[in-house]
Amino acid sequence: MYICLEGIDGSGKSTQVEMLINWLKKCGIEVFRVFEPTDSPAGRLIRNMLRNPNATNENFQKTLALLFAADRIILMDKITEAEKKSKIVVSDRCFYSSLVYQNGADWIAEINKFAKKPDIVLLMDIDPETAISRCEGKDSFEDIDFLIKIRERYLDLAEKEDFMVVNAKNGLNKVHDDIKRVMARKLGMCI
Numbered sequence: 001m002y003i004c005l006e007g008i009d010g011s012g013k014s015t016q017v018e019m020l021i022n023w024l025k026k027c028g029i030e031v032f033r034v035f036e037p038t039d040s041p042a043g044r045l046i047r048n049m050l051r052n053p054n055a056t057n058e059n060f061q062k063t064l065a066l067l068f069a070a071d072r073i074i075l076m077d078k079i080t081e082a083e084k085k086s087k088i089v090v091s092d093r094c095f096y097s098s099l100v101y102q103n104g105a106d107w108i109a110e111i112n113k114f115a116k117k118p119d120i121v122l123l124m125d126i127d128p129e130t131a132i133s134r135c136e137g138k139d140s141f142e143d144i145d146f147l148i149k150i151r152e153r154y155l156d157l158a159e160k161e162d163f164m165v166v167n168a169k170n171g172l173n174k175v176h177d178d179i180k181r182v183m184a185r186k187l188g189m190c191i
């Protein structure tokens with residue numbers, strides 16, 4: 001099973017990934033953790049490029065889209081391998097990030113056609129004002145107008161693709177409890 005957490009920058013996604021993994025492990029479930037961009041050479045290049053003030057420009061975004069897709073293709077083998085070992089894969093972002101951040105054009109979907117579709121997507125939904133106050137301000141995507149658009153695209157996609165939408169404005173533990181409840185239902189576990 002492949003589970004992905006999505007959300008705008010500052011939505012608290014990475015902390016919730018950590019808490020979810022710790023809980024699954026405590027329940028005796030073997031977990032394989034992944035994140036995008038990955039720590040491959042392509043992923044490191046992406047993280048560098050995200051610090052560039054032009055990162056939201058059109059051609060820069062196209063270049064990033066290609067790099068994100070390339071970084072992702074390498075990751076797919078690792079996910080398949082973990083699933084074969086019956087591990088639950090928990091991912092911080094997946095190809096849906098490219099659809100919303102690099103903006104849904106057909107060719108973006110096309111270059112991501114090798115990406116596996118997660119079985120469950122949890123969308124950490126939060127208003128961009130609160131999210132931005134939690135950001136470190138080091139990346140060019142941490143901009144209020146940009147995040148407003150990204151949130152709208154996420155919510156549109158959530159309807160089409162049946163994401164589980166979690167209110168990420170609540171406190172850490174409440175958000176974690178909400179995620180646990182969703183996951184327990186999906187995995188047939190008691191909490």
Ligand code: TYD
Binds near residue numbers: 098
């Ligand atoms: P992330 O590591 O989740 O952010 P943080 O450093 O705050 O934990 O992701 C880094 C940035 O990359 C984030 O702004 C979203 C962006 N991104 C895309 O634009 N497209 C993608 O396909 C992915 C995976 C991430």
